[in-house]
Amino acid sequence: MQFTLSNEDLMMRDLFRKFTENEVEPIAAEVDETEEFPVETVKKMSELGFLGIPYPREYGGAGGTYWQYINCVEELAVACATTSVVVSAHTSLCASPIYEFGTEEQKQKYLVPLAKGEKLGAFGLTEPNAGTDASGQQTTAIKDGDDYILNGSKIFITNAGYADIYIVIAMTDKSKGLKGISAFIVESGYEGFSIGKKEKKMGIRGSSTCELIFEDCRVPAANMLGAEGKGFKIAMMTLDGGRIGIAAQALGIAQGAYNEAVKYVKERKQFGRSIGQFQNTQFQIADMKTKIEAARFLLYSAADKKQKKMPYAQDAAMAKLFASEVAMEVTTKAVQLFGGYGYTREYPVERMMRDAKITEIYEGTSEVQRMVISATELK
Amino acid sequence: MEGFKMKIVVCIKQVPDTNEVRLDPKTGTLIRDGVPSIINPDDKAGLEAALRLKDEFGAHVTVITMGPPQAKMALKESYAMGADRVILLTDRVFAGADTLATSTTIASALKKLDFDLVIAGRQAIDGDTAQVGPQIAEHLAIPQISYVSAIENKGDHAIVKRSFEDGFQMVKVQYPCLITALAELNEARYMNVKGVIDANRELEIETWTFEDIDADPAKMGLKGSPTKVKKSFTKGVKQAGKVIEGSPKEVAMAIVDKLQEKFII
Amino acid sequence: MNINDYKGVLVYIEQRYNEVQNVSLELLGKGRKIADELGVSLTAAIPGSGIEKHAQLLIEFGADKVILLDDPALELFTTEPYTQALVQAIQGENPEIVLFGATSIGRDLAPRVSARLSTGLTADCTSLEISEDRLLLMTRPAFGGNIMATIVSPDHRPQMSTVRPGVMTKMEREVGRKGEVVKAELKLEKNANYVEVISFEKEQGTKLDIQEATVLVSGGRGIGSAEGFDVLKDLAKELNGMVSASRAAVDMGWMDHDRQVGQTGKTVRPDLYIACGISGAIQHVAGMEEAELIIAINKDKGAAINTIADLGIVGDASKILPIVVEEIKKINASKVIED
Numbered sequence: 001m002q003f004t005l006s007n008e009d010l011m012m013r014d015l016f017r018k019f020t021e022n023e024v025e026p027i028a029a030e031v032d033e034t035e036e037f038p039v040e041t042v043k044k045m046s047e048l049g050f051l052g053i054p055y056p057r058e059y060g061g062a063g064g065t066y067w068q069y070i071n072c073v074e075e076l077a078v079a080c081a082t083t084s085v086v087v088s089a090h091t092s093l094c095a096s097p098i099y100e101f102g103t104e105e106q107k108q109k110y111l112v113p114l115a116k117g118e119k120l121g122a123f124g125l126t127e128p129n130a131g132t133d134a135s136g137q138q139t140t141a142i143k144d145g146d147d148y149i150l151n152g153s154k155i156f157i158t159n160a161g162y163a164d165i166y167i168v169i170a171m172t173d174k175s176k177g178l179k180g181i182s183a184f185i186v187e188s189g190y191e192g193f194s195i196g197k198k199e200k201k202m203g204i205r206g207s208s209t210c211e212l213i214f215e216d217c218r219v220p221a222a223n224m225l226g227a228e229g230k231g232f233k234i235a236m237m238t239l240d241g242g243r244i245g246i247a248a249q250a251l252g253i254a255q256g257a258y259n260e261a262v263k264y265v266k267e268r269k270q271f272g273r274s275i276g277q278f279q280n281t282q283f284q285i286a287d288m289k290t291k292i293e294a295a296r297f298l299l300y301s302a303a304d305k306k307q308k309k310m311p312y313a314q315d316a317a318m319a320k321l322f323a324s325e326v327a328m329e330v331t332t333k334a335v336q337l338f339g340g341y342g343y344t345r346e347y348p349v350e351r352m353m354r355d356a357k358i359t360e361i362y363e364g365t366s367e368v369q370r371m372v373i374s375a376t377e378l379k
Numbered sequence: 380m381e382g383f384k385m386k387i388v389v390c391i392k393q394v395p396d397t398n399e400v401r402l403d404p405k406t407g408t409l410i411r412d413g414v415p416s417i418i419n420p421d422d423k424a425g426l427e428a429a430l431r432l433k434d435e436f437g438a439h440v441t442v443i444t445m446g447p448p449q450a451k452m453a454l455k456e457s458y459a460m461g462a463d464r465v466i467l468l469t470d471r472v473f474a475g476a477d478t479l480a481t482s483t484t485i486a487s488a489l490k491k492l493d494f495d496l497v498i499a500g501r502q503a504i505d506g507d508t509a510q511v512g513p514q515i516a517e518h519l520a521i522p523q524i525s526y527v528s529a530i531e532n533k534g535d536h537a538i539v540k541r542s543f544e545d546g547f548q549m550v551k552v553q554y555p556c557l558i559t560a561l562a563e564l565n566e567a568r569y570m571n572v573k574g575v576i577d578a579n580r581e582l583e584i585e586t587w588t589f590e591d592i593d594a595d596p597a598k599m600g601l602k603g604s605p606t607k608v609k610k611s612f613t614k615g616v617k618q619a620g621k622v623i624e625g626s627p628k629e630v631a632m633a634i635v636d637k638l639q640e641k642f643i644i
Numbered sequence: 645m646n647i648n649d650y651k652g653v654l655v656y657i658e659q660r661y662n663e664v665q666n667v668s669l670e671l672l673g674k675g676r677k678i679a680d681e682l683g684v685s686l687t688a689a690i691p692g693s694g695i696e697k698h699a700q701l702l703i704e705f706g707a708d709k710v711i712l713l714d715d716p717a718l719e720l721f722t723t724e725p726y727t728q729a730l731v732q733a734i735q736g737e738n739p740e741i742v743l744f745g746a747t748s749i750g751r752d753l754a755p756r757v758s759a760r761l762s763t764g765l766t767a768d769c770t771s772l773e774i775s776e777d778r779l780l781l782m783t784r785p786a787f788g789g790n791i792m793a794t795i796v797s798p799d800h801r802p803q804m805s806t807v808r809p810g811v812m813t814k815m816e817r818e819v820g821r822k823g824e825v826v827k828a829e830l831k832l833e834k835n836a837n838y839v840e841v842i843s844f845e846k847e848q849g850t851k852l853d854i855q856e857a858t859v860l861v862s863g864g865r866g867i868g869s870a871e872g873f874d875v876l877k878d879l880a881k882e883l884n885g886m887v888s889a890s891r892a893a894v895d896m897g898w899m900d901h902d903r904q905v906g907q908t909g910k911t912v913r914p915d916l917y918i919a920c921g922i923s924g925a926i927q928h929v930a931g932m933e934e935a936e937l938i939i940a941i942n943k944d945k946g947a948a949i950n951t952i953a954d955l956g957i958v959g960d961a962s963k964i965l966p967i968v969v970e971e972i973k974k975i976n977a978s979k980v981i982e983d
Contacts, residue, residue, distance in 0.1 A: 007452070008579035011459065015570045049572030062572040395787075478755070479764060501751075505787050508767040510755035513723075517759035522837045523723055525752040538842065543748050545660065546846040548720065552839040605764030605800035609781065611793040620938075622945065622956035630957045631967035634918075634939060635975070637955050641937050643859070643883065643916055644972055 046117025077252025088245030094121025192217030421500025459574030475601030482514030667745030859885025866921020924949025
């Protein structure tokens with residue numbers, strides 16, 4: 001058993017790295033400072049095919065492997081966690097459920113433009129009263145003729161305001177509990193659907209995180225994704241995949257901070273020598289490197305299982321749990337190694353540390369991941 | 380000009396990224412391991428120019444390279460950027476060639492292709508001679524324009540801007556012709572995701588050997604090279620002078636003293 | 645023809661807008677030395693229209709013989725007629741060595757001429773020497789400037805080289821020197837290689853060339869900004885020099901490309917080169933290491949530039965240079981009073 005990358009994988013990774021170096025890295029600090037969604041970058045990425053990597057050509061995708069998609073997310077995150085999450089939320093949380101659960105008509109109508117990058121996607125599950133306990137859905141979807149009327153709100157939705165297509169989870173039959181929740185494809189132009197306030201966040205500041213507000217929003221019944229009552233299951237399975245994306249983002253953030261730290265400790269001189277020559281620094285670098293590589297293998301293994309259509313939910317949870325904690329640890333250590341300079345915005349590591357935190361929270365907090373992992377073990 | 384489709388051939392070379400090459404401080408020799416191979420920057424600009432003409436006029440772009448089997452990676456990259464056809468010219472007979480032999484070999488291959496325009500990069504960052512392009516034009520008996528900073532396709536001819544140190548010319552040149560491109564000509568596009576996949580799954584890279592071209596073996600490779608390398612060496616280190624530190628005022632005075640010492644002031 | 649029947653050194657004289665280019669005079673200087681060493685004559689071949697007026701100049705800078713390749717078709721440079729003219733001159737003279745300046749014209753013309761003559765060409769030579777067996781040893785940088793290679797053309801004639809401007813040195817002009825002037829009988833044939841110049845434009849104003857400067861104050865990444873170059877301009881002014889830059893500074897947009905020193909810029913050999921905030925990467929050093937006196941100012945004591953600098957200063961150029969400027973102003977002012 002050997003993890004080797006094919007020529008195709010190497011060329012793909014090279015493409016992502018060159019793009020990141022030339023298009024993403026130079027503006028990463030500015031995106032963070034201004035909190036502006038990187039519209040131009042997203043446009044360039046869609047033209048190059050970054051927004052539909054793992055989907056078949058017949059649906060407008062590139063026909064790439066799952067690893068190639070998450071490598072894209074990983075490499076982007078090395079320079080900018082914001083840009084990275086735009087791609088992963090669009091792909092794993094919006095395009096993927098349509099690919100997995102959609103009808104042929106829904107795929108033609110929605111998956112094709114998403115995969116081609118002509119439209120941007122988002123996913124709305126979380127509500128003010130339904131976070132880790134996602135079952136408490138208060139957004140309702142009541143059947144009315146050939147439509148469903150949606151009422152309620154979602155919070156903390158990534159890509160909100162810039163996305164054209166949203167997967168929205170809502171309660172269709174409260175009496176059935178979890179089996180009364182359904183999933184819908186909602187277009188940004190639908191009457192009664194508006195975007196609420198934009199969150200001011202600690203990190204991934206360029207990512208557009210907003211409230212979704214539904215006030216008697218009419219959604220055609222044809223836009224129900226999967227059967228009625230399957231919405232919660234669809235959401236959970238979607239998040240299983242999304243976790244791999246976030247693990248990739250976290251890995252990229254950790255790698256980026258690590259690269260900066262290595263450069264810095266070689267150059268910075270105190271007490272007559274570079275600080276990289278002190279054993280304390282060396283041991284820190286060793287720990288950072290080891291953990292990053294361990295995270296990498298957990299991630300690639302989870303991606304491999306998903307590609308091969310093997311059960312992967314536990315692997316995805318372990319990858320996300322570990323990678324996000326490694327990202328937090330490595331970025332914090334990086335700031336420490338930079339000393340006073342690391343605390344200023346002149347150097348990128350403080351941003352990376354702020355960006356890392358969210359990976360321990362969204363798409364299932366670390367606590368949720370632990371629940372998922374142990375559930376399989378203690379069945 | 381209905382139905383007219385331009386045919387362009389781009390000559391590229393795979394080179395080590397010499398910006399990344401380092402000298403081993405202990406032995407003074409080049410560290411070649413781990414130096415990535417890239418498409419020579421001037422050639423990449425040439426390919427981009429061809430692809431822009433393809434975008435605008437629907438041209439057909441063939442990319443050809445003379446090199447060892449690993450040069451296939453450069454061809455795959457070209458395909459992933461948007462080239463239509465890629466050809467590897469490879470044979471042990473071609474090895475050890477100087478620019479005259481290289482240009483003779485490539486020209487022989489080009490004689491088997493149909494083209495309006497040949498684009499070559501001005502110079503390779505490893506050989507640095509800037510000769511192969513013009514010499515190919517000579518062997519093909521077609522006009523050449525070097526230092527092209529803009530190209531306008533006009534169907535059966537092109538109007539190009541030819542730069543000099545102190546000005547430029549606007550030149551009308553009939554097809555077929557050859558132009559050499561500078562890296563500053565444009566910013567080359569990235570490969571795209573579909574292109575990378577097709578380059579690795581769909582693409583059949585044509586490989587041409589000595590048997591496939593009509594050429595005189597006496598003019599190929601080492602045998603066909605008038606110039607030979609007598610020796611190569613790393614430059615002698617210029618002896619270091621003094622290095623001083625101090626307050627700005629102190630070191631400034633040291634500079635002034637030195638300038639006076641050398642009668643500069 | 646026997647290889648030993650090729651005798652003499654021929655230099656291609658480049659003119660633009662009917663002005664002889666400096667690099668050609670530099671090559672006459674080197675050509676003179678080589679010709680003397682070989683015991684042969686030095687010929688200058690100049691293509692153009694109405695170029696007789698340059699003949700005496702060329703003789704005074706070292707040519708024993710000047711071949712005028714005069715034709716209206718040669719007024720503006722285009723590759724084919726120039727190639728034909730030079731090939732005719734070379735086949736008439738059968739020199740053993742032909743030299744071209746590695747200018748945008750030279751690098752266009754020389755390969756075409758050498759291919760037409762089926763002989764070898766070595767580009768961008770930084771030194772030319774004669775071996776014991778009368779072979780031209782052509783040394784040039786390769787691999788992006790990381791190594792040097794010495795090339796020879798043992799069995800083909802003429803041996804041809806291009807040489808970058810600023811590498812060789814002109815002779816002292818010998819006013820009144822005597823030489824032979826020949827107007828060649830040109831037979832130019834309009835063929836498929838001809839192109840048509842629709843228009844041409846000379847860039848307005850005398851573009852100052854850093855290769856002509858005797859003093860260069862140069863800035864790199866360490867200068868930090870376009871404004872940071874102001875103090876370099878002040879110092880250059882006091883020293884009657886010019887400001888130049890490393891590739892890093894040009895890439896950042898702080899200086900124009902025509903100010904760039906290095907492998908992908910210009911080679912300079914001023915009397916004084918002050919490198920400020922320049923690390924000394926090999927690609928930059930290749931363009932300035934022949935400067936007479938090199939002073940480097942860099943915050944990093946271990947910067948590579950210090951290994952080739954005559955005087956290395958560890959410090960902040962933005963703080964040091966203003967003091968240097970003040971001191972020089974004082975010295976210059978005191979000189980005036982003495983007068």
